[in-house]
Amino acid sequence: MRRYKILRILYVITLSLLISILFRAPVVEAVRDMLTVLIYFLTPIIIKNYWCLIVGVLVPLLRFLIKLQVYNPTSVLFFIILGDVSLISISSLLYNKGRWVSFIGIILSSLTRFLVVSRSVSRLIDNHSNTYITSMNLLWFTILGGILAFIAIPQVEREIETKNELYR
Numbered sequence: 140m141r142r143y144k145i146l147r148i149l150y151v152i153t154l155s156l157l158i159s160i161l162f163r164a165p166v167v168e169a170v171r172d173m174l175t176v177l178i179y180f181l182t183p184i185i186i187k188n189y190w191c192l193i194v195g196v197l198v199p200l201l202r203f204l205i206k207l208q209v210y211n212p213t214s215v216l217f218f219i220i221l222g223d224v225s226l227i228s229i230s231s232l233l234y235n236k237g238r239w240v241s242f243i244g245i246i247l248s249s250l251t252r253f254l255v256v257s258r259s260v261s262r263l264i265d266n267h268s269n270t271y272i273t274s275m276n277l278l279w280f281t282i283l284g285g286i287l288a289f290i291a292i293p294q295v296e297r298e299i300e301t302k303n304e305l306y307r
Contacts, residue, residue, distance in 0.1 A: 147186050148193055154178060155198045159207045169280045176252075176284030177291070179223060180245060183231030184295050191231055195223040218259035226252040226281070234292070241292070245285035253278040 155178050162171035175198070182191040199219045202208040210216045226248040233244025257277060 144186060144190050148190060151178060151182055151185060151194050152197055152201065155194070156201060156205070156207070159202050163207065169276050172277065173280040173284040173287070176226070176249075176281045177287050179227050180230050180248075180285055180288030181291065181295055182227055183234055184292060184299065191227050192224055195227040196220055199223055212263055215260055215263055218256055218263075221259075222252040222256035225255055230285075242289055245289055246282065249278065249281040249285050252281055 155175055158171055158174045158178070162168070162174070179195065182194050185191075186194070199208075199216060203210060203213075203216050210219065229248035229251055230241075230244050233247070234241045236244075
C-alpha cells in the first residue's frame with residue numbers, strides 16, 4: 140500500500156513539473172499557476188491523508204532546484220512552499236464535508252495562499268509597484284484553478300473508485 144501512495148505522489152509531482160516546463164513563457168505564467176493549483180486541489184483526493192503535503196513541499200522546491208522558477212531573494216521559496224502547503228491542507232480538511240463546504244474550502248484555501256505568498260513577497264521585495272498586480276493575478280488564477288478543481292472533483296472521485304474496484 141505504501142508503494143502505491145509513493146507512485147501516486149510521484150505521478151502528481153511529475154505532472155506538476157511537466158506543466159512548469161510546458162508553460163515557461165512569461166505570458167502563460169498565470170495558466171501554469173492555475174493548472175498547478177488545480178493539481179494541488181486534486182492532490183488530497185488522489186493521494187489522501189498527510190501524504191499530499193509532500194507534493195506542496197516538493198513541487199516548488201524541485202522547480203527551484205531545476206531552475207524552472209527563480210526566486211529572488213531565495214527566502215521567497217519558503218513562503219511559496221508555506222502557501223502551497225496551506226492551500227493543500229485547508230482544502231484537504233474541508234473537501235469531505237460536503238459539496239458546498241468543499242467549495243468554501245477552495246475559496247478559503249485560495250485566500251490563505253494569496254495572503255501568505257503575496258504579503259510575504261511584498262515585504263521581502265523592495266519594488267512594491269509590480270507586486271500588487273502579480274499578487275492579484277495569483278489570487279484570481281488560484282480561485283479559477285479551484286473552480287476547475289470543484290468541477291473536476293466528482294469525476295476524479297469516480298475514476299479512483301472505479302480503479303479501486305478493479306484492484307479488489
